Amino acid sequence: MAGAGDNGGWSSDGGAPDDLPDLPEEWGVIVIPDDLSELSDEVDAVRAELSLAGPPTRWQQLMRRPAARRLRRVAATVLRAPVLIISLAVLVTVASLFASAWPGPPRQPAAQRTATTTPERVMTLPALELLAADGQTVPLRGRLPAVILLTDGCACAALISDTIDAVGPEIAVIAVSTLTASASAAGTPSTGATPPANGKTVRMLNDPAGSLRTHLRLADPDTTAAAVLVDRGTNILRVVPRTLSIEDFRSDLARL
Structure with a gap:
């Protein structure tokens, strides 16, 4: 074994110098032989392992x-x-x-479009000029609010009388017919101005061309009348296409 004098500072008992760390314990005891030929077996084993790899391709x-x-x-x-x-x-x-799968905050259900939530399109009374019995033109919007009764083909004397009785003095009753004055003389309801009934305004007007019925898109005349309720702002609140009784629109008179 080499002594401490020729190994660069190693102690004679195989320990490490003071300035070098010790070898790991798992390496065990390392013995360095004086004759390196004693390691020939280990050299042959390493060479055998290297020869198994073969030359590179x-x-x-x-x-x-x-x-x-x-x-x-x-x-x-x-x-x-x-x-x-x-x-x-x-x-x-x-x-x-x-x-997308994560539950978010609950959404408010969309309001359903029903007849109670969706307002109907507001129609207005056309600015027509009709004829009175004396041939003078009378503006249809001249006296509002009003209940307008289209009486063509209808024996509507009772309906007109009941309407006059049902309305207040601020509401006019206007009966409109397409018949001429000569036809009125033959027995149909009179057209033209009439004196107020019990302080109420009542008018009988003539619409020869049927312009009002066309504007309201009403069906052809039959044995019934058509009632149109118009407020002070010319807005049509209710249209009853066919009626013979005041009861069909009595509840709507309070809206005028």
């Missing part, structure tokens, strides 16, 4: 060249970008699925 030699190594690095860099993009796309898709 041409492909291995080619891949070990610097150009091939640079090419591998470039290929790895090029492939890394698509992999990153695909990974991000997968993450976004998964996040979207979680977001």
Whole structure:
């Protein structure tokens, strides 16, 4: 064994110098022989393990060249970008699925469109000028609010009388017919101005062209009358296409 004088400061008992750390305990006791030929068995074992690998092939030699190594690095860099993009796309898709499946705050139900919530289109009384019995033109909007009765083909004397009795003094009753004055003389209701009945305004007017019925899109005359309730602002509040009784619109008179 080599002594302490020729081993660079190692102690004679095999310990390490003061300025060097000790060897790991798992290495065990390390003995360095004076004759290196004693390690020939270990040398042969290492050489046998190295000989099992065999010489490198041409492909291995080619891949070990610097150009091939640079090419591998470039290929790895090029492939890394698509992999990153695909990974991000997968993450976004998964996040979207979680977001759509995650229960959010309850939504308020949309209000259903019913006859009570959706206001009807407000129609207005047309600015027509009709004829009185004396041939003078009378503006249909001249006296509002009013109950207008279209009486063509109708024996409506009772309906007109009941309407006059039902309305207040501020509401006019206007009977409109397409018949001429000569036809009125033959027995149909009189057209033209009439004196107020019990302080109420009543008018009989003639509409030869049937313009009012056309504007209101009413059906052809039959044995019934049509009632139109108009407020002070010319808004048509109610249209009763066919009626013979005041009861069909009595409850609407309070809206005028």
